[in-house]
Amino acid sequence: LALYFHSGExxxxxxIEDVPSDTLVIGNYKVQRWDIHKQDFLExxxxxxxxxxxxxxxxxxxxxxxxxxxxTFSFTSYLSGEHVICLQSNSTRFVAFAGSKLxxxxxxxxxxxxxxxxxxxxxxxxxEVNFRLEHLIEQIHHISKEQNYEREREEKFRKTSEETNSNxxxxxxxxxxxxxxxxxxxxxxxxxFFISKKLV
Amino acid sequence: AAGPWGRRLLLLPPPPLLLLALAACxxxxxxxxxxxxxxxxxxxxxxxxxxxxxxxxxxxxTGGHYDVDCRLEDPDGIVLYKEMKKQYxxxxxxxxxxxxxxxxxxxxxSTFTHKTVYxxxxxxxxxxxxxxxxxxxxxxxxxSACVSIHEALKSVIDYQTxxxxxxxxxRSRAEDLNTRVAYWSIGEAIILLVVSIGQVFLxxxxxxxxxxxxxxxxx
Numbered sequence: 001l002a003l004y005f006h007s008g009e010x011x012x013x014x015x016i017e018d019v020p021s022d023t024l025v026i027g028n029y030k031v032q033r034w035d036i037h038k039q040d041f042l043e044x045x046x047x048x049x050x051x052x053x054x055x056x057x058x059x060x061x062x063x064x065x066x067x068x069x070x071x072t073f074s075f076t077s078y079l080s081g082e083h084v085i086c087l088q089s090n091s092t093r094f095v096a097f098a099g100s101k102l103x104x105x106x107x108x109x110x111x112x113x114x115x116x117x118x119x120x121x122x123x124x125x126x127x128e129v130n131f132r133l134e135h136l137i138e139q140i141h142h143i144s145k146e147q148n149y150e151r152e153r154e155e156k157f158r159k160t161s162e163e164t165n166s167n168x169x170x171x172x173x174x175x176x177x178x179x180x181x182x183x184x185x186x187x188x189x190x191x192x193f194f195i196s197k198k199l200v
Numbered sequence: 201a202a203g204p205w206g207r208r209l210l211l212l213p214p215p216p217l218l219l220l221a222l223a224a225c226x227x228x229x230x231x232x233x234x235x236x237x238x239x240x241x242x243x244x245x246x247x248x249x250x251x252x253x254x255x256x257x258x259x260x261x262t263g264g265h266y267d268v269d270c271r272l273e274d275p276d277g278i279v280l281y282k283e284m285k286k287q288y289x290x291x292x293x294x295x296x297x298x299x300x301x302x303x304x305x306x307x308x309x310s311t312f313t314h315k316t317v318y319x320x321x322x323x324x325x326x327x328x329x330x331x332x333x334x335x336x337x338x339x340x341x342x343x344s345a346c347v348s349i350h351e352a353l354k355s356v357i358d359y360q361t362x363x364x365x366x367x368x369x370x371r372s373r374a375e376d377l378n379t380r381v382a383y384w385s386i387g388e389a390i391i392l393l394v395v396s397i398g399q400v401f402l403x404x405x406x407x408x409x410x411x412x413x414x415x416x417x418x419x
Contacts, residue, residue: 003230157371164378171385
């Protein structure tokens with residue numbers, strides 16, 4: 001687990017994954033706590049856990065579980081869209097007193113399929129190629145899924161743009177009508193008023 | 201950039217034990233999309249071995265003027281890359297020494313817009329599909345075909361990711377524009393009505409209660 005970032009003890013850190021439907025997303029994380037005495041991050045922090053919450057684009061909670069200081073979580077999206085993965089520690093210390101930092105190592109993989117590396121090593125050369133080809137085919141399917149999702153999104157984009165365009169046109173017409181009718185009303189109203197006041 | 205599933209794309213992810221063994225020359229890629237609140241700074245760290253070629257690529261997807269400050273430092277604190285208010289950039293460097301490299305995204309110049317930032321940090325080159333340690337002969341035709349498909353698909357995925365991000369950015373701008381046009385239309389309609397009706401009544405009020413003064417001026 002290579003990439004890491006720092007977080008406050010009670011802070012919730014979220015990342016966004018925009019995935020097509022029926023896609024497996026796997027996350028690996030490791031969390032370390034800052035030790036004030038040693039002035040370094042502890043190798044392991046027993047009792048420290050992380051709440052992992054995954055929210056679908058429809059704002060439903062797909063996954064909400066408490067894991068230990070190190071863990072793997074996974075979920076399969078059934079809707080296409082932006083899923084939000086949030087991590088928050090289960091520390092119960094008060095924020096002001098704690099002032100402690102957490103180091104969170106995170107690794108998220110989308111659409112990958114785990115295959116047994118040992119199987120590849122064991123088999124002979126012909127089957128190795130076979131194996132790689134099967135994996136290639138799976139990955140091509142993923143690309144195809146992403147492309148379909150991209151088509152949906154582009155359609156939504158186009159609809160928004162066309163809606164904006166027609167809104168502007170409609171507004172221009174309405175504005176002109178309002179201006180003309182208000183103008184007529186103003187003149188009429190003032191004329192009647194002046195006539196009634198015997199000024200004209 | 202390694203694309204939607206960020207690892208050595210078409211290679212199987214090695215189980216954890218093997219990862220440790222390959223740690224010295226492992227190719228890793230991490231891509232994360234996160235939200236950067238206003239006036240906030242978010243930093244990421246990675247341990248890199250000397251001589252490894254790394255690439256950092258980032259893009260702002262939604263928010264304000266779609267720009268962010270980015271800064272990359274080496275373990276000694278020397279700034280390798282620093283850009284202010286950039287929408288998209290890609291930076292390649294070779295690690296000059298072992299240690300923890302740090303890169304930060306800052307939205308501190310913005311007062312109330314959240315930004316969604318995507319970055320892809322690739323460390324090292326992808327290992328070859330068919331490693332040449334135990335080879336007696338050259339790659340067979342099948343294997344060469346596999347390798348070229350692998351390379352082609354890598355670039356497909358690269359383009360796909362770029363396109364996906366650009367489309368997300370474009371869509372975000374279009375939605376912003378749509379809301380702005382809607383609000384402005386309603387606002388202007390209200391202002392028009394209020395001002396024009398108000399004008400008439402104001403004018404009428406000039407003439408109504410000063411009746412005595414106007415007759416005096418007239419005669």
